[in-house]
Amino acid sequence: xxxxxNAVGTSLIxxxxxxxxxxxxxxxxxxxxxxxxxxxxxAASSVNILLGYTGLMxxxxxxxxxxxxxxxxxxxxxxxxxxxxxxAVGSIAGMLSAxxxxxxxxxxxxxxxxLLTIAFGQVYYFVAYRWNDMTGGEDGLTVQRPPxxxxxxxxxxxxxxxxxxxxxxxxxxxxYVLRSPFGLTLRAIGQNEVRARYLGIDTNRFVYFALTLSxxxxxxxxxxxxxxxxFAYPLLMDWHQSGDFVMMVVLGGTGTLWGPxxxxxxxxxxxxxxxxxxxxxxxxxxxxxxxxxxxFPRGLLGxxxxxxxxxxxxxxxxxxxxxxxxxxxxxxxxxxxxxx
Amino acid sequence: MIERLAxxxxxxxxxxxxxxxxAIGLSLIMNLTGTINLAHGSFMTLAGYLAFAIMxxxxxxxxxxxxxxxxxxxxxxxxxxxxxxxxxxxxxxxSLLLTFGLSLIAEESFRLIWGPSSxxxxxxxxxxxxxxxxxxxxxxxxxxxxxxxxxxxxALLLFLYRxxxxxxxxxxxxxxxxxxxLGTNTRVLYTVNFAVGVLLAAIxxxxxxxxxxxxxxxxxxxxxxxxxxxxxxGMGSLIGSIVGGLLIGLTVSITTLYLPAASEIVMxxxxxxxxxVRPRGLFGEAGIFG
Numbered sequence: 221x222x223x224x225x226n227a228v229g230t231s232l233i234x235x236x237x238x239x240x241x242x243x244x245x246x247x248x249x250x251x252x253x254x255x256x257x258x259x260x261x262x263a264a265s266s267v268n269i270l271l272g273y274t275g276l277m278x279x280x281x282x283x284x285x286x287x288x289x290x291x292x293x294x295x296x297x298x299x300x301x302x303x304x305x306x307x308a309v310g311s312i313a314g315m316l317s318a319x320x321x322x323x324x325x326x327x328x329x330x331x332x333x334x335l336l337t338i339a340f341g342q343v344y345y346f347v348a349y350r351w352n353d354m355t356g357g358e359d360g361l362t363v364q365r366p367p368x369x370x371x372x373x374x375x376x377x378x379x380x381x382x383x384x385x386x387x388x389x390x391x392x393x394x395x396y397v398l399r400s401p402f403g404l405t406l407r408a409i410g411q412n413e414v415r416a417r418y419l420g421i422d423t424n425r426f427v428y429f430a431l432t433l434s435x436x437x438x439x440x441x442x443x444x445x446x447x448x449x450x451f452a453y454p455l456l457m458d459w460h461q462s463g464d465f466v467m468m469v470v471l472g473g474t475g476t477l478w479g480p481x482x483x484x485x486x487x488x489x490x491x492x493x494x495x496x497x498x499x500x501x502x503x504x505x506x507x508x509x510x511x512x513x514x515x516f517p518r519g520l521l522g523x524x525x526x527x528x529x530x531x532x533x534x535x536x537x538x539x540x541x542x543x544x545x546x547x548x549x550x551x552x553x554x555x556x557x558x559x560x
Numbered sequence: 561m562i563e564r565l566a567x568x569x570x571x572x573x574x575x576x577x578x579x580x581x582x583a584i585g586l587s588l589i590m591n592l593t594g595t596i597n598l599a600h601g602s603f604m605t606l607a608g609y610l611a612f613a614i615m616x617x618x619x620x621x622x623x624x625x626x627x628x629x630x631x632x633x634x635x636x637x638x639x640x641x642x643x644x645x646x647x648x649x650x651x652x653x654x655s656l657l658l659t660f661g662l663s664l665i666a667e668e669s670f671r672l673i674w675g676p677s678s679x680x681x682x683x684x685x686x687x688x689x690x691x692x693x694x695x696x697x698x699x700x701x702x703x704x705x706x707x708x709x710x711x712x713x714x715a716l717l718l719f720l721y722r723x724x725x726x727x728x729x730x731x732x733x734x735x736x737x738x739x740x741x742l743g744t745n746t747r748v749l750y751t752v753n754f755a756v757g758v759l760l761a762a763i764x765x766x767x768x769x770x771x772x773x774x775x776x777x778x779x780x781x782x783x784x785x786x787x788x789x790x791x792x793x794g795m796g797s798l799i800g801s802i803v804g805g806l807l808i809g810l811t812v813s814i815t816t817l818y819l820p821a822a823s824e825i826v827m828x829x830x831x832x833x834x835x836x837v838r839p840r841g842l843f844g845e846a847g848i849f850g
Contacts, residue, residue, distance in 0.1 A: 277653050324835050331596050331652045332795055336835075339788055343828040350821060459784075463598070463660045470657060502668035509661030513654045514646060 233478060237384055241377050249492070252448065255380045257481070257488045258387045259445045264468040264480030265394060266437035271466065272475030273398065274430045275410030277334040279462050280341025283321075284435040286457030287344055288314035288442030290355060293363040293452040301366035303374060303382070307443045314439010317344060318431045326427045329413070338459050345457040360453030363446060383444050390437060395477060397433070406430050410475075467509050473519030482520050566696045568813045574702045574771070576809020577709035581764045582782055583789035583801040584716065585757035591733045591796050592753045593648055595655040599639070600786070601779030602666035603758050604765025607632040608774045609674055611766045612681050621684045629762040636758030640751050648750065663780070670776035683770040705767045712763055713802065716756070720798070729753055733796075785812075788827050792834045794844025803842060 236243070240254045263285050270278040292310030296302075321340040328336055348355045355361060368374050374382065397403045408416045409423050416423050446452040455461065464487065472483030490508060494501035512519075582600065589597050610628035615621065639662065647655045683701055691700045720726035732739040732749050740746045765779055772778060789808055793800025808827045816823040834842060 271653070277651075277656070279656070324832060327839050331590060331594055331656075334596055334652070334656060335787055335791055335795070339784075339791055339828065339831060342784055343825070343832075346824045346828065350825065460664075463657070466653075467657060467660070470653075500668050500672055503665050506661040506664030506668070509664070510643065510658055513658045513661065514643065517650065517654055 229478065233481065234388075237387075241380055251376050251380050253488060253492055255376070255383050255448045256445075257485050258380075258383050259441045259448065260465070260468060260484035260488055261481040262387055262390060262441035262444075263438050264465050264472070264484050265390070266434040266441065267462075267465045268469045268474065268476075268480050269394070269406075269434045269437065270430055271469055272479070273403070273410050274406045274427060275413070276329070276427065276430070277331065278337050278434065279334045279459065279466060280337030280339075281434065281438045281465050282459065282461035283341035283344040283457045284314040284318050284438035285442035285445070285461070285465070286348060286452070286454070287317040288439030289446035289452040289456050290348060290361065290442075291439070292443035293361045293446045294354070296363050296366045296447070297361070301364070303366045303368045303447065306366055306447065307386070307440065310443020310446070311436055311440040314442055315432055315436040317439065318435020319428075322428045322431045325431065326424045338462070341457065341459055341462055345454055345459075348457055349454040355452075355454070358454060360451055361446075363450055363452065365447050365450055379448060383448065386440065386444060390440065391477070394437075398477070402426075402429070467512070470517070470519055471508075471512050473521030476519070476521045479519055479521045486520075563696060565814075565817070567698060568817045569810065570698050570702055570706070572810035572813030573806060574705050574709075574809070575813055576806035577706060577713075578764050578768055578782060578805070579785045579789045579808055580802045580805025581709055581712060581760050582786035583793065583805055584713070584798055585760035585764075586786055587790055587796070587798060587801050588729075588753055588760075589757040590790070592729065592736075593644075593655070593750055594652040595644060595647075595659065596652065597659050597757070598656060598783070599659040599662040599666065600757070600761050601781075601783035602663045603632055603636055603761040604768065604779030604782060605670055605774075605776060606635065606666065606779075607762035607765040608681065608769030608778060609670060609679075611769065612674075612679055612774055615682075621687070625763070625766050628766055629759060632762035632765075633755050633759045636762075637751055637755050640754040644754070645747070645750065667776050667780070674776070676776065678773040678775040681769045681774040687770075701770060705771065708767065709764070712760065716760070717798070719756075725752065785827060788831050790841075792831055792841055794841025796845060797841070797843035800841060800843030 237254075237258070241251050244251050244254055263281065266284065267278055267281050270276040270281075288310035291313030292306040295309040296306040321343070324340060325333060325336050349357060351357070365374055365379065368378075368382065398407070405416070405421060405426050408419075408421070409426055413423050442456065445456070468483035468487050469480050470483065471486050472479030472481065486508075487505075491501065491505060494504045498504070582604070586597060586600055589595050589600075607628045610631050611621075611624035614624040614627050619627065643658055643662070644655055647658060687701045687704050689700050690697050691703060692698075718726075720730060728739060728744050728749060729752070732744070732746055732753075736746050739749070761779075764782070768778060768782060772781075785808060786805075789801055789804040791804075792807065793802070793804030808830060811826055811830055812823055815826040838844075
């Protein structure tokens with residue numbers, strides 16, 4: 221039954237996404253909004269890999285996203301102006317940027333991990349901000365969207381389908397990865413890392429792989445994003461952007477395959493409608509975050525089902541914290557001492 | 561040489577004291593409740609603006625300092641009671657996101673009320689100018705800040721290590737359930753702790769407003785160095801925050817003198833080096849994850 225429900229849901233999502241280029245103009249919205257939703261969803265999925273499945277509170281994924289954005293823009297400007305190689309370069313750059321900071325991050329958990337992801341994310345931000353000759357500094361980097369093949373340009377609608385194809389590919393990959401032994405290992409770490417360790421799993425190594433995969437997803441999203449808006453700028457890497465991605469995951473439902481897409485849709489639509497309606501749209505977005513956290517912490521997709529990836533509590537599972545004992549107390553101590 | 565270096569050293573110590581005091585506030589809140597308070601910078605900015613408002617209505621700098629710090633603390637207590645306290649039973653991610661949302665609201669509100677550019681936050685004339693120590697000339701306001709922050713940190717340490725409430729706070733960091741079982745109202749303790757953290761942020765924010773200029777993003781620009789301070793000093797250690805803050809402040813200001821372009825990135829390099837040598841931070845305690 222569950223499988224059939226998932227299949228129906230996925231088909232529905234696929235139909236809506238395919239019809240979006242006709243639906244959006246009907247609603248007097250720009251097709252690029254659809255592209256933004258897809259790319260934010262992909263970036264949010266990169267957070268979801270860490271947060272929803274591996275139980276890591278990552279708060280720095282915008283850095284990998286931004287590295288992907290800059291890498292594809294720089295590639296398109298300085299070498300062959302061709303779309304696919306540029307995006308590929310951005311993907312790989314995003315992955316490498318995660319692999320580079322990975323060794324610093326993998327030994328920590330809980331809020332210490334969050335702090336480190338914020339801090340190391342800012343490293344990339346400041347490099348982009350200060351390396352004027354390469355990145356254009358604060359002004360950012362303007363890039364002409366390169367053609368897909370031959371010298372034919374790609375218009376916004378065509379780019380939407382290009383982004384959709386890559387998004388679909390990555391979601392299929394993610395679906396398979398999550399069902400593979402590797403994905404199950406990640407979920408095991410997310411649910412109870414100590415137990416996973418006792419089973420002989422080198423959890424730090426798997427956290428590193430999860431980070432690498434996350435960097436690949438974020439980098440790809442970023443690469444496509446700079447190609448979509450013809451622009452790469454430092455604020456893409458700022459921790460505020462990371463926070464937005466995390467929020468999208470939570471809005472949609474952590475640890476669900478389509479949660480990030482749902483969250484990204486709400487976020488992008490909300491920002492679009494609000495920013496044209498009022499100057500102070502940041503206040504509304506902030507209020508949305510606060511309301512979501514207080515009122516429906518499981519996210520929209522988490523409302524109906526109790527299962528679906530790692531349950532939110534599992535994120536708190538620090539060493540030695542027994543889930544049963546915690547439930548009995550009705551309170552979860554933060555176990556700071558165990559964090560070191 | 562020394563004439564050129566000395567102001568930078570003082571500058572570094574002042575900057576470092578700011579980082580330390582903000583980091584201590586963050587640490588207090590983090591250690592007891594696991595909340596990474598992303599709104600910490602907003603409290604600093606709020607205090608700055610409140611002080612500005614008091615001064616523009618004729619209050620003196622010191623009245624503004626006291627009044628704005630207390631008002632900010634009241635706001636802090638309200639925020640803790642109304643929002644953050646609801647999330648203590650949940651995983652830290654939610655309080656992180658909540659304070660993130662609050663900081664977005666705060667920053668935009670400051671922009672709406674006081675405008676996007678910096679407001680003229682004037683320190684009193686007797687604090688302006690410079691003071692000569694031997695043949696080294698130093699800005700008076702920086703010396704005042706240094707003195708004030710030393711007093712604040714000393715007062716905090718006395719509070720934590722020489723009062724009953726401080727003892728209970730430290731006990732609750734180690735084992736909140738045991739503290740509750742022994743008859744301490746830990747809910748009140750959490751609020752007091754949050755209020756102390758916000759008070760530190762507020763004091764730092766008001767002094768910083770006179771030094772860095774007061775604009776909506778002021779607090780957030782000090783927040784990131786404070787995070788790095790916590791990481792370098794080691795999570796859970798107040799001494800670590802003080803040493804880490806001073807270390808970063810000195811490194812940043814001396815780098816500014818010799819290699820201005822690297823002044824922001826240098827603290828991240830410092831962080832990476834410290835983490836490579838000592839993954840738990842300088843004064844952090846060892847846990848099972850390193």
